[in-house]
Amino acid sequence: MKNVRTATEAAEESSVAQESHARTRERVARAILENGPSTAAALADQLGLTPAAVRRHLDALLADGVIEAREQRVYGQRGRGRPAKVFVITDAGRDEFEQAYDDLAVGALQFLADTGGEELVAAFARHRVADLERRYRPVIEAVEPAERTRVLAEVLSDDGYAASADESPVTDGEQLCQHHCPVAHVAERFPQLCEAETEVFARLLNTHVQRIATIAHGDGVCTTHVPRSP
Template identity: 70%
Template structure:
C-alpha cells in the first residue's frame, strides 16, 4: 500500500522528523525514510532537497555488505556536523543533569575539577604553539588556535593590553548554571599567557560575546609570580 503524506501547514516539523530519523537510524535511503515516516517518496525527496540545500544533510554511496549487485549503489542521506548541532540542546540538558549530580555528590570543588580536566587537553595542545611566538604576540596566537577549534576568536589592542573576543561558546547553556566552565577557561588563558586575565563579558551571562582582557605580558624578573584569573562579578 502506498504511504499517504501527512498534510502539514508548516514543513519544518516534518523536516525535523526526517533529520531525527537519520540521526537515530544512521544514513538512510529516500525509500527507507518514506517507509519509516509514512510519507510519499515525492514528499520525502522534497524535504531531502531542502535539507541538502541547507547543509543539514549530505549524500553518500550506500555501503554494501556482502556481494554487490549490478548497477550503481543507492545514495543514502547522512546528517552533517551542522545538522547535528541542531540537536545540541538535548546534549546540553544531559550535561547540566550530570553536573548537577556531580555538584550534589561532590560539591562545587568537584565541578571545578571537572571543568579544569575538560580543558587540559586543549592546554597541552596550545602550549607548544604559543611557546613558538614572542610573549607580545601570544594573545593573537591564542585567538588563532581558538578560532581553529571553532571559538571564532578575535583580538583588538588597548593601551593596557589586548581584548580577546570569542563569538562562539560550545558550552554556553551549561555555563549559565555552572560558571566554573568559564573560570577554568580563564585560568587556562592565564597559564598559557603567563599573566593574569580578566573576564569582562560572557555569552553565558547573556552578553553577545565572551570578552577577556589580556594585560601586556610582564617583563622578566628574578622573582616570578603565579598568574591568576580574575573572576567575573556575579
C-alpha cells in the same frame, strides 16, 4: 505538455531561489556569530551583498528569533545622532549552529554538585580544559610574547570558538574575544567551566587575565582582558 514543462521549470527555479536565499541567510547569521555585534553596513561590506539584501535577510532572521537588534556601544565621546543599530545572535540562534550541550550535560554536572560538592564540578571543569592547554602550549610558546594573544585566538578558532584578538578600546592591553561558546547554556548554570578556561588563558599567556563578559551571562561575546606585557 508545454504548459506542464513550464510549470515544472517554474517550480524548480523557485526551489533553487529559495535554497540560495537560505544559504545567504545562514552566511549572514554565521558572520554575526563569528564577528560579534555587527551593523548592516558592515555585514554588506564583509559578505559582498547590497545593503538592501542584507536588511531583507536581517528582517527574516529577526522574525525567526535567530538574532536581535541592540544599540551599538560607543566608547569615548558620542557623536550626534542615535548610535547605529547592531545585530547579535540570540540563544535560539546559537542552537542553530549545533552547540555541544544538552540536558544530559546539565544533569550530569548537577549530580556531581549534589554528591561531591561544587569543588568536584570545578575539578571536572579543570580536567575538561587540560587537553586544550596541553595542545595549545607548544604553539603559544613558539611565538614572541607580543604575538601570543593573537595566536591563542587563532588556535581557539580552529577549535570552533570563532575567536579574535584586538587592542582594548578602553584600557592598555588586548581583548581576546570568543564569539561562539559550545557549552554556553551549561556554563550559565555552572560558571566553573568559564573560570577553568580563564585560568588556562592566564597560564598560557603567563599573565593575569580578567574575564569581563561571557555569552553564558547574556553578553554577545566572551571577552577576556589581557594586560600589555611590560
